[in-house]
Amino acid sequence: MQTSKHNQTAIQRSTLIDALRTILVDDAILFEQEDLKPYECDGLSAYRQLPLVVVLPETIPQVQAIVKLCQQHEIPVVARGAGTGLSGGALPHSEGVLLSLARFNQILDINVQQRTARVQPGVRNLAISEAAKKFGLYYAPDPSSQIACSIGGNVAENSGGVHCLKYGLTVHNIQQLKIITIDGELIEIGAQGLDAPGYDLLALLTGSEGMLGIIVEITVTLLPIPERVQVLLAAFDDVVKAGEAVGNIISAGIIPAGLEMMDKLAIQAAEAFVHAGYPVDAEAILLCELDGTNEEVSAHILTVRKILQDSGATEVRTARDETERMTFWKGRKAAFPAVGRLSPDYYCMDGTIPRKHLPRVLKTMADLSKAYGLPVANVFHAGDGNLHPLILYDANKPGELERTEAFGGKILELCVEVGGTITGEHGVGIEKINQMCVQFKPLELTQFHAIKAAFDPKGLLNPGKAVPTLHRCAEFGAMHIHHGELPFPELERF
Amino acid sequence: MKEQDLSQALQVQVQTANENKSPLQIRAGHSKAFLGHTVNADILDVSPHQGIINYEPTELVLTARSGTLLSDIEIALAAQNQMLAFEPPHFGDSATLGGSIACNLSGPRRAYAGAARDYVLGTRLINGKGEDLHFGGEVMKNVAGYDVSRLVTGAMGTLGVLLEISLKVLPLPEFETTLVQTVDTTTALDKLHDWALQPLPISASCFDGDQLMIRLSGAPTAVRAATQKLGGETLENAGEFWRSIREQRHEFFAGDKPLWRLSIASTTPPLKVADKVLYEWGGALRWIKTDLPTQAMQHMALTAGGHATLFRPGQVQAQQQPQEIFQTLPDGLMQLHKNIKRAFDPNGILNPGRVYPEL
Numbered sequence: 001m002q003t004s005k006h007n008q009t010a011i012q013r014s015t016l017i018d019a020l021r022t023i024l025v026d027d028a029i030l031f032e033q034e035d036l037k038p039y040e041c042d043g044l045s046a047y048r049q050l051p052l053v054v055v056l057p058e059t060i061p062q063v064q065a066i067v068k069l070c071q072q073h074e075i076p077v078v079a080r081g082a083g084t085g086l087s088g089g090a091l092p093h094s095e096g097v098l099l100s101l102a103r104f105n106q107i108l109d110i111n112v113q114q115r116t117a118r119v120q121p122g123v124r125n126l127a128i129s130e131a132a133k134k135f136g137l138y139y140a141p142d143p144s145s146q147i148a149c150s151i152g153g154n155v156a157e158n159s160g161g162v163h164c165l166k167y168g169l170t171v172h173n174i175q176q177l178k179i180i181t182i183d184g185e186l187i188e189i190g191a192q193g194l195d196a197p198g199y200d201l202l203a204l205l206t207g208s209e210g211m212l213g214i215i216v217e218i219t220v221t222l223l224p225i226p227e228r229v230q231v232l233l234a235a236f237d238d239v240v241k242a243g244e245a246v247g248n249i250i251s252a253g254i255i256p257a258g259l260e261m262m263d264k265l266a267i268q269a270a271e272a273f274v275h276a277g278y279p280v281d282a283e284a285i286l287l288c289e290l291d292g293t294n295e296e297v298s299a300h301i302l303t304v305r306k307i308l309q310d311s312g313a314t315e316v317r318t319a320r321d322e323t324e325r326m327t328f329w330k331g332r333k334a335a336f337p338a339v340g341r342l343s344p345d346y347y348c349m350d351g352t353i354p355r356k357h358l359p360r361v362l363k364t365m366a367d368l369s370k371a372y373g374l375p376v377a378n379v380f381h382a383g384d385g386n387l388h389p390l391i392l393y394d395a396n397k398p399g400e401l402e403r404t405e406a407f408g409g410k411i412l413e414l415c416v417e418v419g420g421t422i423t424g425e426h427g428v429g430i431e432k433i434n435q436m437c438v439q440f441k442p443l444e445l446t447q448f449h450a451i452k453a454a455f456d457p458k459g460l461l462n463p464g465k466a467v468p469t470l471h472r473c474a475e476f477g478a479m480h481i482h483h484g485e486l487p488f489p490e491l492e493r494f
Numbered sequence: 495m496k497e498q499d500l501s502q503a504l505q506v507q508v509q510t511a512n513e514n515k516s517p518l519q520i521r522a523g524h525s526k527a528f529l530g531h532t533v534n535a536d537i538l539d540v541s542p543h544q545g546i547i548n549y550e551p552t553e554l555v556l557t558a559r560s561g562t563l564l565s566d567i568e569i570a571l572a573a574q575n576q577m578l579a580f581e582p583p584h585f586g587d588s589a590t591l592g593g594s595i596a597c598n599l600s601g602p603r604r605a606y607a608g609a610a611r612d613y614v615l616g617t618r619l620i621n622g623k624g625e626d627l628h629f630g631g632e633v634m635k636n637v638a639g640y641d642v643s644r645l646v647t648g649a650m651g652t653l654g655v656l657l658e659i660s661l662k663v664l665p666l667p668e669f670e671t672t673l674v675q676t677v678d679t680t681t682a683l684d685k686l687h688d689w690a691l692q693p694l695p696i697s698a699s700c701f702d703g704d705q706l707m708i709r710l711s712g713a714p715t716a717v718r719a720a721t722q723k724l725g726g727e728t729l730e731n732a733g734e735f736w737r738s739i740r741e742q743r744h745e746f747f748a749g750d751k752p753l754w755r756l757s758i759a760s761t762t763p764p765l766k767v768a769d770k771v772l773y774e775w776g777g778a779l780r781w782i783k784t785d786l787p788t789q790a791m792q793h794m795a796l797t798a799g800g801h802a803t804l805f806r807p808g809q810v811q812a813q814q815q816p817q818e819i820f821q822t823l824p825d826g827l828m829q830l831h832k833n834i835k836r837a838f839d840p841n842g843i844l845n846p847g848r849v850y851p852e853l
Contacts, residue, residue: 112691158641185826191799192759193801195757197823198831203647204642207641250552250553293694296712299715352635384635419633420631421631421636421637428638439639441628443627447627448640451834
């Protein structure tokens with residue numbers, strides 16, 4: 001799967017380690033099998049690979065020197081944050097250096113008046129909000145792994161969370177980046193104002209999955225903590241009605257802070273696990289969180305409550321206090337591990353669809369579930385159309401992982417078919433690289449490769465990830481003929 | 495609006511220009527021609543490429559062809575009680591969606607709701623090789639591939655000819671009011687910074703040197719509570735006032751001196767200039783009409799953590815030949831810009847020199 005062209009020019013591992021010793025202290029270089037082991041995968045453990053060597057730099061000049069060394073010897077460099085990613089974006093390269101940014105773990109400055117925090121990439125997402133709390137501020141994007149995931153990884157993946165509809169993704173909440181290019185040059189992107197001159201490299205780098213540069217510093221935007229937060233829970237006897245209720249809330253001019261949907265299997269799993277008091281006979285529940293000033297929230301709760309009832313909810317509850325609000329959320333937040341208890345393994349998908357196609361997508365998914373003989377539970381960021389189907393399987397049963405991956409691939413292709421995307425927030429990494437061939441035409445992939453080459457002409461940064469080669473797509477496409485046309489007719493078949 | 499799909503004709507023109515290595519100046523409404531350097535090249539007219547292709551109010555998504563008039567889009571949105579939250583300036587009745595996105599211009603709501611680039615979900619464009627490409631889509635969350643849609647937003651046509659743009663739209667605020675307070679500059683900035691730290695429904699701010707204008711938006715009860723808290727007189731004809739700021743029809747913008755736009759750290763103290771300054775975006779955007787040289791303005795902006803743009807050259811400057819309009823980029827950053835330009839437009843045929851001579 002990974003190219004071997006780097007092999008021919010690569011220096012011996014021992015020579016590389018000697019060279020790294022001139023840059024780093026000994027405990028910042030790992031090369032023994034047992035030391036490399038913890039780095040063999042990220043949050044997507046189905047893919048594993050030991051790197052040649054792991055480095056743990058702690059200064060920008062060290063990163064520059066490492067990258068220059070790798071550039072000189074044409075050694076692949078894979079950057080890694082906390083390793084919580086779900087698409088294998090930080091999967092090591094067998095011939096490469098795994099560059100961990102774990103030691104870049106300092107919050108450098110919180111500028112209260114400007115409402116920004118300047119942080120190193122290894123700082124945990126939640127740690128920023130914790131540090132800003134005493135100033136009445138917080139960092140809005142909250143991926144479910146926020147307790148562990150690092151802000152550098154968030155930028156590399158353009159991470160989302162449950163509050164994206166109102167507060168946006170990582171790209172909407174950062175202001176400046178410092179990156180190291182493959183030439184070892186330190187480049188500052190963005191500005192202290194609300195925009196910067198030239199091309200929007202801040203947007204280009206965000207979500208670029210370590211393909212364009214190594215992020216070594218981030219300035220994030222902070223927001224005032226809302227005065228009040230309130231949540232409603234509504235039960236429905238039909239997922240279609242729940243989907244319509246979401247549209248009705250938005251039509252009424254209300255943008256909730258969070259708007260989450262769970263289907264029956266997810267509800268039952270969550271209830272059995274954390275006893276959040278969910279109605280287990282419901283076909284779907286909606287959690288609608290409203291935040292803002294006290295008056296705004298009071299006004300909107302009444303409106304949303306009425307909309308939910310008018311949309312056919314069988315039950316609507318408003319959290320009476322903060323404890324109950326946390327309880328309502330507890331089930332949703334524990335949904336993944338809860339579903340995990342139903343089965344030895346589960347595979348978390350991440351597609352986005354225009355919400356109007358929800359009934360069709362759920363129906364097709366149910367049919368596929370039967371065809372593949374694998375149950376699927378659905379957790380849905382309903383406000384922004386981001387679907388997380390969880391496929392239940394047993395990796396110990398021969399062929400079941402392969403069947404799960406095939407089923408997952410079908411779900412993503414379905415998302416593309418209805419005008420959506422193969423990844424809402426988890427990234428492409430290695431996991432969805434084949435589905436990129438479904439989402440993009442060859443010319444578009446070629447444009448991506450040209451962008452990559454503008455930053456990294458030798459393709460040393462995270463090679464083999466995020467954007468498939470046209471050859472790979474031809475191989476994949478040979479099995480997937482769309483609309484009766486053979487894709488990539490210009491390429492040789494093998 | 496005359497709906498018309500000119501994608502193929504535009505593509506053929508770009509392909510031909512690319513084969514002949516003959517540059518094009520991309521033009522739609524021609525309302526923002528004053529911004530950036532003049533491009534001396536054949537005109538590629540995008541203005542007839544019009545029409546709203548898809549609008550789903552309940553999904554908060556609109557897709558339109560680039561030549562669609564901004565006013566037509568705003569009318570369609572208003573009919574569903576929605577809006578473009580970045581409040582784009584028009585600078586003329588002929589303003590199009592494509593031009594607005596190509597320039598990434600945002601109005602008074604920007605500091606509180608985000609810029610044009612924050613609302614771009616997807617684009618279809620023709621690159622310099624004449625290839626018809628589609629990036630992003632019509633969904634809020636999409637991390638497949640590089641974010642080309644935001645990269646081309648604000649690139650002023652130097653990376654591609656925009657064909658279609660998908661945007662996130664937002665509901666119109668239920669209620670709005672604008673408060674006026676008479677204060678000095680330091681007090682105005684202090685107040686703006688203090689308020690920004692609190693969860694208040696502020697949606698626009700402007701200080702003209704004497705008066706501080708604050709717009710509040712949201713549920714009527716929330717706006718009334720904030721009105722009590724902040725104090726001040728209620729501004730009559732507030733809608734017209736904010737339009738005059740957005741469209742630069744306010745008296746501040748009158749006169750022949752060059753108009754500079756400084757986008758800087760909001761906390762920057764009052765700038766040391768003799769000329770009048772108009773403040774927006776909580777202090778992060780400052781307009782100055784001054785004869786100070788480019789170098790001085792760029793230095794002032796850089797020191798304040800931001801950048802300067804010669805937004806409208808004065809009468810004298812307009813007749814002279816080129817000086818820098820956008821902030822000079824450091825060498826490393828400029829090199830990346832050149833590489834990216836080449837990746838999209840290897841023969842340099844799309845709006846060459848509009849932003850920087852090198853691009």
